[in-house]
Amino acid sequence: MSKQKRKILRQGHKPALIGLGVAVSYKWKHNTFLSILLGTVCYMVFLRIF
Numbered sequence: 001m002s003k004q005k006r007k008i009l010r011q012g013h014k015p016a017l018i019g020l021g022v023a024v025s026y027k028w029k030h031n032t033f034l035s036i037l038l039g040t041v042c043y044m045v046f047l048r049i050f
Helices: 001-013 013-029 032-049
Strands: none
Touching: 013 032
C-alpha cells in the first residue's frame, strides 16, 4: 500500500467518528439542532487534539 493511501485511511477515522456521533445523537434525541451542534463541537475538539 502506498504512503498516500495509508495517510488517507489514517485520516479517515476522524470524520467517521464525528459522523457516527451525530447519527447516534440524532437517533437518541431526534433533535437536529443538537446533532449539528454536537458534530461541530466534536470536529473542533478533534482539530485541536489531533
